[in-house]
Amino acid sequence: PGIPAEQFPDSGKLHSYSHVSHLGKGSFGDTWKAYDRHLRKYVAIKIFYMRHSSVGRNAFFLTPAIVRKLGEKVAGNVKEAVEECVAVKHLVTSRTAASYPGSHNMCQCFQEHVSDAQPSEPIFLVLELCGKSLSQRLRERPNWAWRKQIITQILQGVDFLQANGKIHHDLKPDNVCVTDEDVVKIIDFGGLQNFGKLSHGCAYTPAYSPPEVKSGCYDLRGPVYAYDGYATGLMLMEFMCGSLTGIRRGSSNPCSYSILYGSEDVNARYVAKMLTQ
Template identity: 30%
Template sequence: MDVSTKPLSYELLTEVGRGTYGTVYKAREVDGKERLLAVKKINIHAHTAGEGIPAFMIREVALLRKMNYFDHPNIVKLLEASAVTDGRNLNLTLILEYIDQDLSTYLDKVPASGLSRDCIKDMTQQLLQGLDYLHSNMVLHRDLKPDNILVNSRGEVKIADFGLARIYTFNIALTPCVVTLWYRAPEVLLNSVYMSSVDMWSAGCIFAELFLLRPLFKGFTEVQQLQKIFEVIGLPDKEDWPADSPISYSVNWGPKISSIKLLNNLGPEENNLLSQCLAFRPSSRISAAKALAHPFFKEH
């Protein structure tokens, strides 16, 4: 499947989100299908338009086109992309499949009794299937969080927002400021090199949040975020500390505790999967493919 060559005709219905670079609208396709669409309009003003389309926007369009070619059910679909000039301004429009809520909104509506184990299992499995697909195609999402995971009315989970995603190649120069703070892996917080395992850390944080109905690590600075992580998983051994990190190892970072059981309200299988997602050493962290084979999913 490729992005359609025939322009889509649509009418804008309502604004659903506004960010630094543009606005997202709910729209309805006209001339036939009447399906709902998400229209992302990005305006690049004259003072920056001369520099061309920003790199992150090019990456997002290119990666969504690449993902669409294989048409994976757990990746949001890009239906059309266009760029037009308006005077000295540049207007970029992305038309994507419409999904009415993200995971953050979904969790806000969950009753205090929480989600069922089967529901958590199903949503986590879909998230991991999407991640396994991305990583198999050498794509790092780098900003996995509930706001960037969409959930439709049928309970289908789709990974969205590829503005920070990158194609991974050997020795790639990767920027340290990626992933929203609460879902950021220790190696990123420590300004160390990182790979696709950063997405698995974020997935582990989201997995825990499905049980807790709140973020697992809610720090407000990078130092505080590291401290909150070590309060749960325990301070690693000095030899596990990344050698390329400019931040020094210290016994004052957190307690030396066992991380066999991270959360008291989780059963042994859930805790085992969570502890493998939240392993401090990236090389020890479970991959999406291996996580999908975990006993937690066997009966699903």
């Protein structure tokens, strides 16, 4: 059986972390705040885990031995997460990073402890502690000076990605965090794309995708930077006008409705007008 995912697994390389507190669980990762003695600061530790399987009824942390036992699908998910971590690490340490303020607006991945884990050790990533999501911070009704500062940083982050030929592909308020020091951190690079390379099955959120997108990734021979640009524009509108939830139709952007479904959405004209003012 695996290590029960009920408390912080104080074993292996995780033993070196202290002052641990739980942040939350995702579908594949259990995240903890902990003090990193090597980096001399608090970090977010994402420990891979599974909820239910033939290994046991309850959730358990993954180890290399268990990943091999569970098969290719789980191994593929772990591999993708590690590749995402490595890609962002290379991005923020590139030669051009120092030239762009937006390089500081990426959530850094400091270390991956998957490839060097012992067979019975929990596998995990060490990430930057990024604070609350933009969705959470907006519910606190921040003042306009704060909003202007955050908007500027979001634009800097998107500019940095584009300067490096990257497309985030899933920008939205839940994937933008703000630290306690009011520094923007763009997170979740699972859909990160290279400009000019066709990819399929990318992560995306329909409500923040541009009108020409019907499903998944679209032809990257087109103006693909518009993907992040459009999502950023919608986030800026939410900053200025409040939540768009009331003028969305289901999970699709109202501006896209007539294009995708061949009939007019009553909200589309209103949103189009607001976006162009």
